[in-house]
Amino acid sequence: MNDKSKTKEQLLRELSLLRTEIAQLEQLNVKYKQADEERKETKIFLENVFNTSADGIIVTDPFGTITMVNPAVEDMLGYSTEELIGKNSIELRPEGSEFEEKGRAFITRLLEDGVIRGIERTWQKKDGSLIEIDFHAALLKDNDGEITGAVGSIRDITERKWAERKLIEYQKQLRSLASQLTLTEESDRRTFATYLHDHIGQSLFILKIKLETLLNTVRSPDISQHLQETTGIIEQLIKDTRSLTFELSPPILYQLGFEAALDWLFEQMHNQYGIETSFQNDKSPKPLDDDVLILLFRGVRELLVNVGKHARAQHVTVTTRRDDDHIVIQVEDNGIGFDLSDVDISTMPSKGFGLFSIKERLDHIGGRLYIDSQAGHGARITLIAPLKSKNTTRETS
Ligand SMILES: Nc1ncnc2c1ncn2[C@@H]1O[C@H](COP(=O)(O)OP(=O)(O)O)[C@@H](O)[C@H]1O
Ligand SMILES: [Mg+2]
Numbered sequence: 463m464n465d466k467s468k469t470k471e472q473l474l475r476e477l478s479l480l481r482t483e484i485a486q487l488e489q490l491n492v493k494y495k496q497a498d499e500e501r502k503e504t505k506i507f508l509e510n511v512f513n514t515s516a517d518g519i520i521v522t523d524p525f526g527t528i529t530m531v532n533p534a535v536e537d538m539l540g541y542s543t544e545e546l547i548g549k550n551s552i553e554l555r556p557e558g559s560e561f562e563e564k565g566r567a568f569i570t571r572l573l574e575d576g577v578i579r580g581i582e583r584t585w586q587k588k589d590g591s592l593i594e595i596d597f598h599a600a601l602l603k604d605n606d607g608e609i610t611g612a613v614g615s616i617r618d619i620t621e622r623k624w625a626e627r628k629l630i631e632y633q634k635q636l637r638s639l640a641s642q643l644t645l646t647e648e649s650d651r652r653t654f655a656t657y658l659h660d661h662i663g664q665s666l667f668i669l670k671i672k673l674e675t676l677l678n679t680v681r682s683p684d685i686s687q688h689l690q691e692t693t694g695i696i697e698q699l700i701k702d703t704r705s706l707t708f709e710l711s712p713p714i715l716y717q718l719g720f721e722a723a724l725d726w727l728f729e730q731m732h733n734q735y736g737i738e739t740s741f742q743n744d745k746s747p748k749p750l751d752d753d754v755l756i757l758l759f760r761g762v763r764e765l766l767v768n769v770g771k772h773a774r775a776q777h778v779t780v781t782t783r784r785d786d787d788h789i790v791i792q793v794e795d796n797g798i799g800f801d802l803s804d805v806d807i808s809t810m811p812s813k814g815f816g817l818f819s820i821k822e823r824l825d826h827i828g829g830r831l832y833i834d835s836q837a838g839h840g841a842r843i844t845l846i847a848p849l850k851s852k853n854t855t856r857e858t859s
Contacts, residue, residue, distance in 0.1 A: 512532045513532055513533060515532055515534055515615075516534055516617075517534060517615045517616060517617050518531070518532060518534040518535035518537075518538050518539075518595075518615065518616040518617070518618075519531065519532040519534070519535065519613065519614070519615050519616075520535055520546075520551065520613070520614045520615075520616065521602075521611060521612070521613050521614075522551055522611050522612050522613075522614075523610075523611045524609045524610065524611055524612075525550070526550050526551045526552055526569075526612075527548060527549070527550050527551075528546050528547055528548065528549050528550070528551060529547065529611065530547070531543055531546045531547065535616070538587075538593060538595075538616065538618050539554065539585065539587050539588060539593070540587045540588035540589055541587075541588045545588075551614075552565060554585045554586060555584075555585060555586065556584060556585070556586040556592055561584060564583065568581065568583070568597075568599075572599055572601060572612065573601070576600065576601050577598075577599070577600045577601070578597070578598065578599045578600075579598050580596060580597075580598060581596075581597045581598075581599075582594065582595070582596055582597070582619065582623075583595050583597050585616075592620075593618060593620050594618075594619050594620045594623045595616040595617060595618060595619060596616070596617040596619045597614060597615075597616050598614065598615045598616075599612055599613070599614040599615075600612065600613055600614075636826050637826045637827055637828065639826075640822075640823050640826030640827060641751075641753040641826070641827060642753075643823075644753045644756050644757050644760075644823065645752065645753050645756070648711070648752075648756045651710045651711045652710075652711040654710055654711075655706075655707045655708075655710040655711040658703055658706060658707045658710070659703070659704075659707045662703055663700065663703045663704065663707065666696055666699050666700050666703060667700060669696055670693060670696045670697065670700065673689055673692060673693045673696065674693060676689060677689045677690065677693065705730075709730070712726060712727075712759075714726050715755065715756070715759055719755075720748065720750060720755055720758065720759065720782075721743055721748075721782060723759055724741065724759075724762060724780065724782070725741065727759070727762065727763055727766065728741060728766075728780070731766045731767075731770060734770065735766075735767075735769070735770030735771075737766065737769055737770055737775065737777075737778055738776065738777050738778070739766070739777075739778045739779070739780055740777070740778075740779050740780075741779075741780050741781075741782075742779065742780070742781040742782075743781070743782050743783075744781075744782070744783040744784060746783070746784040747784075748782070748784050748789045748849055749849055749850040750789065750847070750849060750850055751850050753827065754827060754829075754847050754848065754850075757820075757823055757824070757827065757847070758789070758791060758845060758847055760815060760820075761791075761820045761824070761831075761845050762780065762791060762793060762845070764815055764816065764817075764820060765793040765820075765843050765845075766778065766780075766793065768816075768817075769793070769795045769797060769841075772797070772798075772800070773795045773797025773798060773799075773840075773841065774797045774798050775795035775796050775797030775798075775840065776796060776797075777795065777796050778793060778794065778795045779792075779793075779794045779795075780792070780793050780794075781794075784849070785846075787848060787849050787851070788829075788846050788847065788848055788849060789846070789847050789848075789849055790844065790845070790846050791844070791845040791846075792842060792843070792844050792845075793842070793843050793845075794840065794841070794842040794843075795840050795841055795842075796840045797840055797841065798837065798838060798840075799835045799836050799837050799838055799839045799840050799841050800835050800837060800841060801835075801836065801837045802833060802835065804837075805817070817831070817833070817843075820845070824845060824846070824847060827847060827848065828847075828848050829845065829846050829847035829848060830844075830845075830846040831843065831844070831845055831846075832844040832846075
């Protein structure tokens with residue numbers, strides 16, 4: 463059947479079909495145009511991101527030769543785009559085996575993982591100065607999985623690294639000062655203790671002997687009575703001076719070490735405040751630098767005095783144990799406890815050698831103080847401090 467033989471109805475049907483197809487094609491065309499428009503918009507958007515990003519963006523070929531950079535890279539490195547394109551990214555590394563090694567490790571990791579996030583690197587600017595950067599990188603691949611290059615984003619962290627280093631330096635200075643303070647105080651205490659023992663103690667002793675000699679020659683019972691009383695007072699003074707000497711600077715601390723000194727301290731606290739102490743020690747060696755030893759001893763003493771003064775407790779348990787390269791000491795009482803919100807030790811001004819002072823000094827030597835207490839439920843205070851390191855002693859000056 464040829465066209466001439468088509469009926470009018472047939473022709474009209476074909477015409478309608480053709481119209482529908484044209485309409486569909488037009489719709490498709492609109493969609494393509496829209497997609498094209500979107501692609502253009504995306505391209506402009508990406509170009510804007512690329513050009514205005516504060517982070518530097520660098521694109522390289524598979525061999526590391528730079529093919530594209532954004533303006534932020536120019537600002538960071540001081541090179542123009544023209545100077546950077548064609549340069550190998552390796553040339554941005556400063557000279558030196560340390561940097562070379564890091565660079566090689568970086569490429570190996572990138573090839574293995576495909577992406578690297580947040581790696582810190584040092585690069586060299588055009589003027590020769592160094593810049594520290596935070597680097598993210600990813601491999602670029604085509605549809606067949608072939609590597610076509612890499613894209614990296616870099617952020618200048620030179621100032622941040624400088625501030626970090628400064629902070630570490632200040633912390634070190636602070637630690638050193640805190641440690642010097644503890645040592646100076648201790649040395650003052652020792653000087654005072656020696657003076658008390660060598661001068662006042664000695665003089666009192668001579669006075670006592672002289673009085674006793676006098677006592678033997680006196681006939682009057684009245685005077686004898688007075689002299690005996692005076693001798694009694696002097697004997698008490700001698701005892702007081704001796705215990706004050708020990709309290710100021712317990713020789714046992716240096717002769718027998720921390721735990722033996724604690725035993726002595728418990729006895730003192732028992733005599734003074736009537737506190738019963740049980741002591742648990744894991745018996746592991748806990749070598750301590752002098753300043754830490756003194757600080758912990760003074761710290762435990764203060765905690766026990768606190769129990770005596772504030773806790774109304776019948777019993778205290780002190781434990782010492784080693785936790786890796788730290789010493790952990792806990793002082794736990796069954797007294798009235800206290801509400802931490804009533805005693806905010808972090809904002810408390812340093813008055814004397816209280817909880818705040820111990821916390822502050824421990825912080826400075828790389829230790830910690832934890833308080834675990836509730837009103838009515840006793841108190842548990844934990845002191846943590848670093849042990850003496852194996853090879854080097856902590857810097858104290
Ligand atoms: N073991 C304890 N039991 C109850 N209250 C305590 C205990 N230790 C400390 N406190 C409370 O915490 C406060 C702060 O202690 P501290 O810093 O040593 O200062 P101070 O002993 O000079 O008052 C104390 O005044 C007391 O109210
Ligand atoms: Mg106190």
